Amino acid sequence: MNGTATLEARITVRRRDFALDVDLVIRPGEVVLLTGDNGAGKSTLVRAIAGTIPIDEGRIVLGRRVVDEPATHTFVPPERRGIGVVHQDARPFGHMTALDNVAFGLRARGRTRTRASNEARTVLIDHGLDGLADRRGAQVSGGEGRRIVMARTLAIRPGLLLLDEPLSAIDESARDALVGVLRSVAADHDTAILLVTHDPEELRPIADRRLHMADGRLSPEGPGPVA
Amino acid sequence: MVLAVAGVAVVFFALPFIGLLWRVPWSDAWSLLTTDSSLTALRLSMVTSVSATAVSFVLGVPLAWVLARYGFPGRRLVRALCLLSLVLPPVVGGVALFTAYGRRGMLGDPLFDWFGIRLPFSTAGVVLAQTFIAMPFLVLTVEAALRSLDRSDEDAARSLGASKWTTFRRVSLPAVRPALVAGAVLAWARALGEFGATITFAGNFPGRTQTVPLSVYLALENDRGQALVLSVLMIAVSFIVLLSLRDRWLGTTHEASSR
Numbered sequence: 001m002n003g004t005a006t007l008e009a010r011i012t013v014r015r016r017d018f019a020l021d022v023d024l025v026i027r028p029g030e031v032v033l034l035t036g037d038n039g040a041g042k043s044t045l046v047r048a049i050a051g052t053i054p055i056d057e058g059r060i061v062l063g064r065r066v067v068d069e070p071a072t073h074t075f076v077p078p079e080r081r082g083i084g085v086v087h088q089d090a091r092p093f094g095h096m097t098a099l100d101n102v103a104f105g106l107r108a109r110g111r112t113r114t115r116a117s118n119e120a121r122t123v124l125i126d127h128g129l130d131g132l133a134d135r136r137g138a139q140v141s142g143g144e145g146r147r148i149v150m151a152r153t154l155a156i157r158p159g160l161l162l163l164d165e166p167l168s169a170i171d172e173s174a175r176d177a178l179v180g181v182l183r184s185v186a187a188d189h190d191t192a193i194l195l196v197t198h199d200p201e202e203l204r205p206i207a208d209r210r211l212h213m214a215d216g217r218l219s220p221e222g223p224g225p226v227a
Numbered sequence: 228m229v230l231a232v233a234g235v236a237v238v239f240f241a242l243p244f245i246g247l248l249w250r251v252p253w254s255d256a257w258s259l260l261t262t263d264s265s266l267t268a269l270r271l272s273m274v275t276s277v278s279a280t281a282v283s284f285v286l287g288v289p290l291a292w293v294l295a296r297y298g299f300p301g302r303r304l305v306r307a308l309c310l311l312s313l314v315l316p317p318v319v320g321g322v323a324l325f326t327a328y329g330r331r332g333m334l335g336d337p338l339f340d341w342f343g344i345r346l347p348f349s350t351a352g353v354v355l356a357q358t359f360i361a362m363p364f365l366v367l368t369v370e371a372a373l374r375s376l377d378r379s380d381e382d383a384a385r386s387l388g389a390s391k392w393t394t395f396r397r398v399s400l401p402a403v404r405p406a407l408v409a410g411a412v413l414a415w416a417r418a419l420g421e422f423g424a425t426i427t428f429a430g431n432f433p434g435r436t437q438t439v440p441l442s443v444y445l446a447l448e449n450d451r452g453q454a455l456v457l458s459v460l461m462i463a464v465s466f467i468v469l470l471s472l473r474d475r476w477l478g479t480t481h482e483a484s485s486r
Contacts, residue, residue, distance in 0.1 A: 052385065052386070079387075079388045079390055091377075093380060095404075156388060
């Protein structure tokens with residue numbers, strides 16, 4: 001939608017008991033795995049790039065567009081960043097059908113109700129989810145829900161995809177389906193992915209790079225010997 | 228021991244209602260309920276309490292949203308101020324309303340001079356008094372639900388391209404719909420029962436400001452039977468409201484979320 005663009009981020013977020021201090025570049029189509037303990041700051045990094053929390057210092061640039069720079073009072077709200085985000089434990093909107101969940105982002109991007117709906121149905125078919133089209137978000141299983149969330153996020157064709165533990169706490173078949181989706185997104189090289197995971201082995205084949213976060217700082221590769 | 232004490236408490240609450248039901252002149256109940264004065268009061272109560280609920284909804288939902296979502300200096304103070312009438316004696320609320328919207332009140336004067344609006348002792352004044360007392364119930368209920376709402380739904384909606392307003396309208400509000408209903412019904416029940424602020428600010432004029440509670444109070448003097456019948460009606464309405472809402476407002480508002 002807003003095409004592929006390089007993410008260049010220098011991010012400082014300060015909290016009372018924690019500070020995130022990160023330099024990060026993700027090139028178009030690149031797939032970066034991010035590991036790290038709970039509380040290391042992975043979700044904070046995702047939220048800062050997504051724009052759901054403002055950064056305290058630094059600069060986030062998407063392509064040629066500065067999306068967050070406190071020094072110049074620049075802040076582009078999340079809805080105008082064109083970044084796809086799947087939050088930790090993400091579920092579809094409970095009161096909407098799967099179809100409306102997928103159509104939501106398309107509608108927000110100015111499609112008419114009918115067009116959004118038609119496109120959403122195609123997306124659901126592509127993801128093998130058309131059987132759930134009329135089920136409400138509150139009525140699907142965790143794994144089905146996560147797949148709907150992934151489908152609705154990819155439907156807006158983001159240039160950058162931020163995935164926070166997208167495979168956690170879901171059943172085996174949904175995991176397999178989602179790994180398949182991620183493989184094909186990675187193979188297209190249209191979308192860059194920053195993928196937070198505690199289990200990098202499963203996704204190692206699609207990763208271009210691996211980063212580790214500890215105490216709000218990034219380092220290349222994981223800790224200890226890398227297989 | 229505990230059971231016995233609890234039993235005493237139950238009897239303490241039940242006895243007045245049993246007493247009331249005992250004394251109601253059941254054979255005349257229908258004719259007493261359909262006298263002109265009863266019907267006038269009932270009609271006025273319906274109109275004013277529904278209006279007060281509507282005003283509470285329109286003003287209270289955005290207020291609840293701001294209180295739940297925005298951290299600003301003095302938020303606790305604003306919150307306390309907006310919920311003050313919840314703990315205030317309603318009569319005091321009525322007096323306060325008088326100083327603001329009364330004939331010589333801060334806003335009362337300009338309202339009359341510029342628009343010819345006179346709130347005290349008018350039906351609009353009843354709505355004002357009821358709203359003042361009832362809105363906090365809605366604000367509290369909706370605020371609690373919005374707080375317990377999963378923020379990641381709103382974040383996801385924003386990242387999908389929805390503005391704050393669209394997110395509020397299409398994601399947050401539908402997710403707290405049970406709380407909106409519960410809050411509105413609670414506010415309505417409170418407005419229906421409002422007495423102190425109404426009689427202080429709006430007076431006691433049949434057909435204009437005399438709602439059911441006021442007419443019960445008045446009827447106690449000259450027509451005890453009518454007072455009893457109207458009381459039973461109020462009790463029945465309150466009881467039905469409580470029964471239908473019991474799970475919703477006794478703490479578990481997060482059933483409103485989409486989980």
